Amino acid sequence: MKALALALAAGISLVAFSAAAETIKVGVTPGPHAQILEKVKEEAAKKGLDIKVIEFSDYVVPNAALSSGDIEANSFQHQPYLDNQIADRGYKIVPVGTTVNFPIGVYSTKYKKFEDIPAGSSIGIPNDPTNGGRVLLLLADKGIIKLKDGVGVKASVVDVVENPKKLKFVEIDAAQLPRSLPDLAAAGINTNYAKEAGLDPVKDPILREDPKGPYVNVIAVRAQDKDKPWVKTFVETYHSPETRTFILETFKGAVLPSW
Secondary structure, three states: OHHHHHHHHHHHHHHHHHHHOEEEEEEEOOOHHHHHHHHHHHHHHOOOEEEEEEEOOOOOHHHHHHHHOOOOEEEEEEHHHHHHHHHHHOOOEEEEEEOEEOOOEEEOOOOOOHHHOOOOOEEEEEOOHHHHHHHHHHHHHOOOOEEOOOOHHHOOHHHEEEOOOOOEEEEEOHHHHHHHHHHOOEEEEOHHHHHHOOOOOOOOOOEEOOOOOOOOEEEEEEHHHOOOHHHHHHHHHHOOHHHHHHHHHHHOOOOEEOO
16 A cells, blocks of 8 residues: 555656646757757756757847747847847847857958958958947957947948958858858857857957957847746756856856856
8 A cells, every 4th residue: 555655646746747847949059059058958857847959050040930939939149139130020029038158259261360461351240230240349349440439239331430451341141151261361250150160269269359248148038928937947047057167167268158
């Protein structure tokens, strides 16, 4: 009878745990975002949250998939990019927690210093407004170009008011910039794509962004879901000491926790 009672109790506990467990699909881009989320998935499972990691190869589809309900959350973009997507496409998507920062870098296979780049050279920048502007802000911060006053994170090529080296800015899909490097003097490349291409985001850039800035990445969900219990569990798990340690030990300064 005791054995039967224990078996029944165990069965009831298992049913209760199964009923409490919830599955969510979270969109990421390949590389660090995906690697970090696999760690978050491992920790979230201990809290009854089952995360399915869905990888997307570009920056456009994850928000479309989230808006349409194909996934429950995404973790791949910084706040200025999300703001731009919401303004352009009317998505009812909101940030619910910060994640990491990837200081963007300018890379070159031809030159060891930016000052060695000849006048009139072509510089690749991402063709999406926020990441392209991010590279321009980096160049402006280093005194290479000057931008119109007050443009901030919305900077674009038309906002360049001083360009002493007469650099030509070539707008290319962010994921394609690493393979375009041989055809360019240099290119501003997002950290995840740099790592995928075998570049070292700490040692290889000839210019690197200050990690303290507006480009901290976020977890985004549909506005209608922001108060659901799984959102709190997901964010808390991402912000756990285990996740922080994983990021610091795995990426060694190329990716920085925001919390």
